[in-house]
Amino acid sequence: MIEISALQSPLKNQLAITGSKSESNRLLLLNKLFNQVLTLENVSNSEDSQLMQKALANETDLIDIHHAGTAMRFLTAYFSIQEGRTITITGSARMKQRPIKVLVDALNQLGAEITYAENEGFPPLKIVGKKITTNSITIPSNISSQYITALSLIGTKLENGLTITLDGKIISVPYIQMTIELLNRVGIKAIFEENTITIPFTENIQSEKLQVESDWSSASYYYSLIALSKESEITISTYFENSLQGDSALQNIYAEHFGVISTFKDGSLTLKNNPAFSLENRIELDLINTPDIAQTIAATCVGLKAKCLLTGLETLKIKETDRLVALKNELEKFGAIITITDDSLSIDGYNAYTTVPKLETYNDHRMAMCMAPLAQIYSIRINNEMVVEKSYPTFWEDWTKLGFEIKAI
């Protein structure tokens, strides 16, 4: 457990944040599919991307992917087309509760041979690699976009290509767009229009150098920190105005609702306070396209004692923990009055707040990181703080650089 206290205000500092975990995991898989012809720069040093790299290099028949959801889903598709190889892919206790049936059904309908090693619908999976020649599939698109990305990535290696029809509401759309844009960027003419994705079989891609942009979900904690500070400025490197990452929506969300100004210069992003900003009565946001910044936004609201209604949160309950329950439990420790439904979270007011809260992280990196900015206002304690490694291993080092005092207790 750590205790975090703010030492200096205003903040002024520069940080280098690791590459996007989402871009990295897609590019690592593509590179494996296409004989490592890409030279990747600023690849994420997150545990999830390291696990992805190790799994792709692994030649044994048992792969443990721990908490890494994207890696679990992308690798299920990858191993299902490795003819002549049989593997079992497993993960953490939580991974064994995260649904994968939609993806397994789709792959098996295409001709894969995947069975459940424990519980129907969930990892671990036994995968016997097969040649897949079927070239079209319909898949529900309202549970996780990661299933759709997984199919799109391996579609490039199916001899007849793949047409994917998305059935129902499409959630986390920017993550599907990121996949298609990355395929386009390496020269694969993938198309995503309305509810149809078309992926052509591709023999080879050109060798080229690609720079992974830094992680926008990780940037969210600095947006929150600035929103909870005054006259402060933080510069973070390797961010661009034209991002592939949907979480770059942070720029507009924090400009409009929390008074944080973003400026880009020479590949860096500077965040600072807008002195003319005033908080609205109740913040309303639909976050269906940006699920990973929902926790950050809820915690920023608590720091500002703002009321809010956050909707489009139906995917939060199947992530690293049930994030809706975790947010309610922990943010109520600051006096927030919170109501959650299956797909929303509202903060309707605040009770008087008295004690220094001891905050729990539920094995969820984003629970630890979203609450850290509250240290700018309150003295807080965070249990199991090393969960941050999943996406941002140097998080606490960076907070020390910013001037926070972090004590193990």
Ligand SMILES: O=C(O)C1=C[C@@H](OP(=O)(O)O)[C@@H](O)[C@H](O)C1
């Ligand atoms: O494709 C990706 O890289 C991701 C997609 C999103 O998941 P869902 O599509 O399950 O919402 C997101 O929450 C996750 O952190 C990363």
Ligand SMILES: C=C(OP(=O)(O)O)C(=O)O
């Ligand atoms: C949901 C997340 O990751 P994953 O689904 O890849 O485990 C996340 O990083 O917030």
